[in-house]
Amino acid sequence: MKLDIVYFAWVRERIGLPRETVETDARTVRELVAELTAREDRYAAAFVDMDVVKVAIDQELVDLDAPLADVREVAFFPPMTGG
Amino acid sequence: MKLDIVYFAWVRERIGLPRETVETDARTVRELVAELTAREDRYAAAFVDMDVVKVAIDQELVDLDAPLADVREVAFFPPMTGG
């Protein structure tokens, strides 16, 4: 399936782009992270410690085991620092 | 001695004036209240429940046993309701 992925803050900087569309068979966020990490070093650098990377699916925060079926957009970013 | 007394809110309304100078030998606020209460009904009406009347001496909150020596101004008023 095709999936839009967006990146923010230092996750975006490590991966080197703000947005991309990937072709993947990953069933969960965790599988997607593993797939990208295996693909290129810049993903491995961004995802080296998933304890400090947050994930949103279709603009809602989820955990790594969230399923990707029927998902349009996945976002990866550091803990928020607004306010 | 001569003492300036000021009254506020319903204490002022019951006594019927905002400020007066009295000649008194009272040594404490408590004695002053007793003296005024004995003098006229309007004081008795204002001081009927001293649990709900606050006292300030020279603009500082005090209790009924505060001494009146060297005092310039005594104030009587209800609990504050600002803010």
Added chain:
Amino acid sequence: MVSRVQEKDFDVGHELAALRGDRVDIGALVNFTGLVRDTKGDLLALELEHYPGMTLKALQKIESEAVARWDLQACLIIHRYGRLEPGQQIMMVATASAHRKAAFEAADFLMDFLKSRAPFWKKEHTRDGSDWVAAKNADEMALKRW
């Protein structure tokens, strides 16, 4: 010490801007504004009486206490007196600190002490008559938090 008592209205935005000035050491600015509320739809006006000789002294004492307890860059109390109509501003406090927690706590503290220790009294004029607002026991109790 910039606190003041006045009959005329105040402009919150203007006061906050003056408090900030061009300082760059303030991270958090908290403001509380108290307004005349018409609870039952029968309020004509609120009349605020104060004890002129004591009011500023009391406000400055409350301010000093807040400044001693929290790391504040600035702190301000403005309280009005006179006749106020529903919806109008009664008073404001503002606290500025490097950190959010200090600014929030100090503003809350200022309000608690202002309510029970500053010499202001409110009288309500309603369609059915006039009466002094009674002090709430909860307001006196609130002081024990600090």
Added chain:
Amino acid sequence: MVSRVQEKDFDVGHELAALRGDRVDIGALVNFTGLVRDTKGDLLALELEHYPGMTLKALQKIESEAVARWDLQACLIIHRYGRLEPGQQIMMVATASAHRKAAFEAADFLMDFLKSRAPFWKKEHTRDGSDWVAAKNADEMALKRW
């Protein structure tokens, strides 16, 4: 729901006046303004990035939660993004209630959730370089208060 995200500055006084309108059922108005603070005297600018598709959704969720938990007459969040210099305004929240306690608590709650649940990230540009502001563990812990 009147919360918004914007690059341009906002006028706190104007926002509070708009929130109040001519209502007479508001007794307490609390405002928090967050400012760019130059801690060490070396800050050139703060850069605020956000996730446009998610930001408003997140703010509205936080607002709904506050409105469900406290008796609020009105509530507002404004958050800026882009490049901000020391002393400039980053964001504000405002809460209006009949009572002081609700207004204070709801504003504090909004800030706690905004800090850890709204998709904003701060990057500091200093004379010595640039780095992302790290999230504080205390901010995440603060959510457990509610």
